[in-house]
Amino acid sequence: MHFYAVTIIGRDRPGIVSETARILFELGCNVADSSSTILGGQFAMILIVSHPDMAQAAPLEQAFSNIEQQGLSVFVRTLKPGGEKRPELPGEICMISVYGSDKPGIIYRVTRLLSERQINIIDLHTKLIGSEKRPVYVMVCETVLPPDLTTEDVRNLLDSVKQELQVDITVRNVTPVEL
Amino acid sequence: MAVREIRVYPDPCLKQVCDAAEPGTEETRQLVEDLIDTMYEAGHSVGVAAPQIGVCKRVAVVDVSHSKLGQKHNHGLLVLINPEILERSGSKTMREGCMSVPDYTGNVERAREIVVQFTDRSGQDQVIRSKGFEAVAIQHELDHLDGFLFLDRVDNKSEIFKRKQ
Incomplete structure (x- = not known):
């Protein structure tokens, strides 16, 4: 195939x-x-x-x-052989929402921190909402955490950019439940 | 005592409306035991419904007490014979997975709190109020009795996710 x-x-x-x-x-x-x-x-x-x-x-x-x-x-x-197969992604799944007044560097500052900690982004959507005068930037990002990190760690990690960029950030665990 | 094989979609059993069970019969007693054994054997499972083991009867078992999410509110092991949800309130979205739909998960919105009427293992009529993860698990299992899978409930904006291995 x-x-x-x-x-x-x-x-x-x-x-x-x-x-x-x-x-x-x-x-x-x-x-x-x-x-x-x-x-x-x-x-x-x-x-x-x-x-x-x-x-x-x-x-x-x-x-x-x-x-x-x-x-x-x-x-x-x-695609090279095997390129259609998703690599195994062990670890907690963590959803990160970032939003605030639009300004340059929101995606860059957030994702740089994630990449430095080997946090893998598996889904990312961004949208510019609000009015033309007061644009609001929204970024919703689904990530897989490396085994040594918890949702709480990610929350603390992002606290610094939250202050610096004056944006709101929520981090929550969305690891699936087996029923 | 028997651990039964979990039926996997597209097994036709999973898409049927189940018949009422007859409490107190040997057949129902055996079914309940098999459901309990199958649920505990799976380890990570918090509920199994009769059609998942190939029996088209309105019986399900739920136990979230061993799960981290179910610690706060739970009724221990629930044997639900001919269950019916009398009231629903609030909403709660969880990313659900199901042993009958291996490898996939999806976000499903359900009631946060429910009132359920059912016949228990000893043939007694019961009404309980359940909330949180236990309520979600009960709604998921009861859906099986009407031929619904979580795939039928996935909210249209969310994706079907490949389960982490």
């Missing part, structure tokens, strides 16, 4: 998903994981697709050339 990551982005309108799905279906590709959302006025799709015997990305790129002419950008990345 050959795996590719396909990224498609363009001005949002009805029909982008169905057109993409049609092209993949006609090529005989399977869609495994995918995530799509609207960011600003752009619709962005990322799909992990597989094909039993398409060993080159060229046919995929060619099939998408048509929708590129419709104003969408398409990028195909060939």
Whole structure:
């Protein structure tokens, strides 16, 4: 099985998903994981697709050339063997919400601290809300903690940026419950 | 005493509305024992419903007393025969996992506090008020009796997450 990551982005309108799905279906590709959302006025799709015997990305790129002419950008990345498998992520799952008046450096200061402590970001969304005069920046970040860190440690760790950037930060454990 | 195999989706048993159980019969007594044994054997489990072991009857067991989240409010081992939720209030979202849907978890919003009526192991009618994690566990198990999985309840904004291994 050959795996590719396909990224498609363009001005949002009805029909982008169905057109993409049609092209993949006609090529005989399977869609495994995918995530799509609207960011600003752009619709962005990322799909992990597989094909039993398409060993080159060229046919995929060619099939998408048509929708590129419709104003969408398409990028195909060939995955190395095993690149479709998620690495094992042991450790507590921790959700971090950061929000406050918009200013440069919020994402950078927060994520730099996380990366220094080997805290792995597995999901990140940011959004500019509020009014034009008083913009508010919101960042919601899901992380996996290394074994030696607790939610409380992360809370303490982020206290310094909270003061410095004058933002609010909440940290909470969202490790799943087994029922 | 028997530990039974946990049925995994797409086993059809998990998507059926179960029939009422008959309290006091040997069949129900045996079913309750198997559910309890299966729950404790799994170690991490805080509840099992009859369809999860392939029996389409309205019986479930819940015990959150050994879980960190259930320490504060719990009724110990609950045997719920023909249970019914009489009242629900508040809301609480937890990221749920289920032995019948291995490898995945999802955020589900449920009532924070419930009043449940059921017949217990000795055939007595009971009404209890449950809250917090125990209430979530009861609602999750009772859903099984109506053919619902947590996948049917995942709030549409959240994703289905690959469980950490």
